[in-house]
Amino acid sequence: MARIPDEGMVEKRGIGHYFTHVGLIIGVLVIFFPIWLAFVASTVTQSDIISPPMPLWPGDQFLTNYSKALTSGINAPVALMLMNSLIMAMGIALGKILISLLSAFAIVYFKFPGRRLFFWLIFLTLMLPVEVRIVPTYEVVAGFGMLNSYSGLIFPLIASATATFLFRQFFMTVPDELAEAARVDGARPMRFFWDILLPMSRTNIAALFVILFIYGWNQYLWPLLITTDPSMNTIVMGIKQMFPSGDDYADWPVIMATSILAMLPPVIVVVSMQRLFIRGLVDSEK
Amino acid sequence: MATIKLDNIKKSFGKTDVIHGVNIDIEDGEFIVIVGPSGCGKSTLLRMVAGLETVTSGEILIDGAQVNGVEPMDRDIAMVFQNYALYPHMSVEENMAYGLKIAKTPKAEITERVAEAARMLQLEPYLKRKPRELSGGQRQRVAMGRAIVRKPKVFLFDEPLSNLDAKLRVQMRLEIKELQSRLGITALYVTHDQVEAMTLADRMVVMNGGVADQIGAPLEVYSNPQTEFVAGFIGSPATNFIDAALVPDAPKGASKIGIRPEHITLLPSGQGKLSGNVVFTEALGAETLVHLRMDSGTETFTVRQDGAMALPVAGDPVGVDWGADDEMAFNDKGRRV
Ligand SMILES: Nc1ncnc2c1ncn2[C@@H]1O[C@H](COP(=O)(O)OP(=O)(O)OP(=O)(O)O)[C@@H](O)[C@H]1O
Ligand SMILES: [Mg+2]
Numbered sequence: 074m075a076r077i078p079d080e081g082m083v084e085k086r087g088i089g090h091y092f093t094h095v096g097l098i099i100g101v102l103v104i105f106f107p108i109w110l111a112f113v114a115s116t117v118t119q120s121d122i123i124s125p126p127m128p129l130w131p132g133d134q135f136l137t138n139y140s141k142a143l144t145s146g147i148n149a150p151v152a153l154m155l156m157n158s159l160i161m162a163m164g165i166a167l168g169k170i171l172i173s174l175l176s177a178f179a180i181v182y183f184k185f186p187g188r189r190l191f192f193w194l195i196f197l198t199l200m201l202p203v204e205v206r207i208v209p210t211y212e213v214v215a216g217f218g219m220l221n222s223y224s225g226l227i228f229p230l231i232a233s234a235t236a237t238f239l240f241r242q243f244f245m246t247v248p249d250e251l252a253e254a255a256r257v258d259g260a261r262p263m264r265f266f267w268d269i270l271l272p273m274s275r276t277n278i279a280a281l282f283v284i285l286f287i288y289g290w291n292q293y294l295w296p297l298l299i300t301t302d303p304s305m306n307t308i309v310m311g312i313k314q315m316f317p318s319g320d321d322y323a324d325w326p327v328i329m330a331t332s333i334l335a336m337l338p339p340v341i342v343v344v345s346m347q348r349l350f351i352r353g354l355v356d357s358e359k
Numbered sequence: 360m361a362t363i364k365l366d367n368i369k370k371s372f373g374k375t376d377v378i379h380g381v382n383i384d385i386e387d388g389e390f391i392v393i394v395g396p397s398g399c400g401k402s403t404l405l406r407m408v409a410g411l412e413t414v415t416s417g418e419i420l421i422d423g424a425q426v427n428g429v430e431p432m433d434r435d436i437a438m439v440f441q442n443y444a445l446y447p448h449m450s451v452e453e454n455m456a457y458g459l460k461i462a463k464t465p466k467a468e469i470t471e472r473v474a475e476a477a478r479m480l481q482l483e484p485y486l487k488r489k490p491r492e493l494s495g496g497q498r499q500r501v502a503m504g505r506a507i508v509r510k511p512k513v514f515l516f517d518e519p520l521s522n523l524d525a526k527l528r529v530q531m532r533l534e535i536k537e538l539q540s541r542l543g544i545t546a547l548y549v550t551h552d553q554v555e556a557m558t559l560a561d562r563m564v565v566m567n568g569g570v571a572d573q574i575g576a577p578l579e580v581y582s583n584p585q586t587e588f589v590a591g592f593i594g595s596p597a598t599n600f601i602d603a604a605l606v607p608d609a610p611k612g613a614s615k616i617g618i619r620p621e622h623i624t625l626l627p628s629g630q631g632k633l634s635g636n637v638v639f640t641e642a643l644g645a646e647t648l649v650h651l652r653m654d655s656g657t658e659t660f661t662v663r664q665d666g667a668m669a670l671p672v673a674g675d676p677v678g679v680d681w682g683a684d685d686e687m688a689f690n691d692k693g694r695r696v
Contacts, residue, residue, distance in 0.1 A: 259432035
């Protein structure tokens with residue numbers, strides 16, 4: 074709109090601009106401050122932390138604290154917990170994507186008896202998050218001897234109604250003619266899935282991967298229940314395990330270093346996938 | 360190259376019958392156009408030949424072999440879709456090569472065939488582009504290219520030009536016709552555009568409500584329509600119809616008489632077979648369309664006359680006449696008598 078702004082308008086918009094920015098900056102500071110404190114705490118010594126006032130600028134213990142956390146930690150080396158978390162988060166994210174892609178494919182492209190029933194059954198599980206079905210799930214996992222194992226960490230969380238639903242919606246927007254063209258070209262159903270449907274869904278897959286990776290990474294209750302062996306701890310629950318029971322003192326610098334380390338992988342995933350994410354939004358192709 | 364035979368093909372979706380028994384014999388290398396109004400079952404018929412739709416009853420034979428239960432890929436056909444159905448994430452080259460790749464054609468041969476098709480269709484500069492970077496006409500050509508590289512026995516087209524603008528449509532029409540006759544591949548082409556049908560077809564099939572009303576060469580169908588529907592559907596402006604009772608010396612058994620607009624001559628009032636009033640005229644330059652309301656009642660007539668002739672004045676009473684040979688008489692079932 075080409076409108077000549079009168080002076081009042083400019084003034085008003087200027088103030089609005091100013092306030093928006095101040096608001097945003099305050100918001101960022103509020104969110105960032107605890108993280109900053111955690112970072113500071115991870116670079117000083119234990120005595121610096123417990124003697125008030127709490128330091129606000131990083132100390133010189135960065136290398137000491139982080140290498141201690143990574144290599145020995147408190148119950149288990151943080152490097153190991155990071156690896157466990159990574160395996161679990163990747164397993165959950167990739168597994169969820171694969172399974173929901175396949176089930177959405179089946180629901181959209183094949184006519185089999187009870188198709189609607191299956192769809193609604195999947196949909197129903199949306200109402201049953203891990204926390205609700207945790208006791209029976211624990212029973213089953215224990216029965217299979219999957220306590221303290223990666224499969225125990227991953228499989229119970231791997232079915233995803235949300236992702237299935239999302240892919241279903243996407244597949245339904247793919248023109249039928251495309252499937253027919255592929256059929257005339259000689260592509261059998263799985264070939265069509267791999268060669269055409271999958272590449273066309275890649276931006277959806279990237280977006281879901283980000284969300285699901287973080288979901289998997291942040292799992293707390295489930296790993297807490299089924300991993301009793303410290304070497305199978307994931308990092309998010311591992312932080313809690315580092316807190317002392319009884320009269321032991323907490324090794325705050327190491328705990329804080331662990332917290333900072335626990336935040337890094339999700340950040341890396343978000344930042345690195347963001348480009349694919351945005352590119353996907355810009356050149357949406359159908 | 361192949362012959363196709365449709366033997367009493369019927370199709371129902373659940374309880375609705377869509378195709379009511381169609382018989383067509385298509386010769387090797389023939390260009391057959393299926394034309395008809397929207398919803399008459401043209402696409403359904405084509406899709407049954409393609410194998411994308413099951414046949415409820417009847418037989419489809421390609422080169423004498425029954426293919427009712429055969430998968431599309433094994434029928435050796437290629438299809439061009441209305442919306443082109445190009446794979447959006449593949450380049451033009453990959454789009455054309457996909458079918459060959461699946462058929463495990465050797466790499467060198469794929470490259471050669473794609474290059475040849477691209478040359479034929481003037482697509483060479485665009486081989487590396489994605490479909491979304493092409494114009495409508497170029498996409499249309501890629502869709503054609505995808506069909507050509509397969510060297511199929513049969514081409515199937517479902518309204519391939521309906522998404523193009525008028526000028527491009529004329530151009531692509533010529534290209535399709537030229538390509539088909541050069542390659543000598545049997546083609547089945549669906550359209551609701553009668554100009555397309557008339558210009559492309561060796562023979563055309565006029566469909567009406569799931570029935571093939573008439574099959575024949577375009578000019579034969581035009582000049583000698585077998586049903587009232589065909590007479591009304593083919594030709595623009597449409598054939599004039601009038602109750603046989605109102606026409607002097609109409610043939611026995613006729614209930615309706617049809618006369619094409621170009622066969623009617625305007626006479627001064629009181630002369631000729633019927634009389635009416637001029638409602639309005641459309642002077643198109645080369646020709647003039649005169650619209651009449653007949654005295655007999657509600658019928659309107661369209662008369663096509665040479666543009667050089669005097670323009671009748673709206674409201675004037677006129678007489679109309681036509682030669683007995685140009686009269687097309689239909690019985691009460693709509694069939695020619
Ligand atoms: N999958 C289907 N289920 C039920 N009815 C269908 C189905 N496909 C087509 N029909 C019906 O069959 C009839 C013929 O459809 P078809 O698509 O063959 O028409 P068409 O002649 O190609 O029309 P158009 O020129 O509009 O494309 C229509 O009345 C349509 O409603
Ligand atoms: Mg159609």
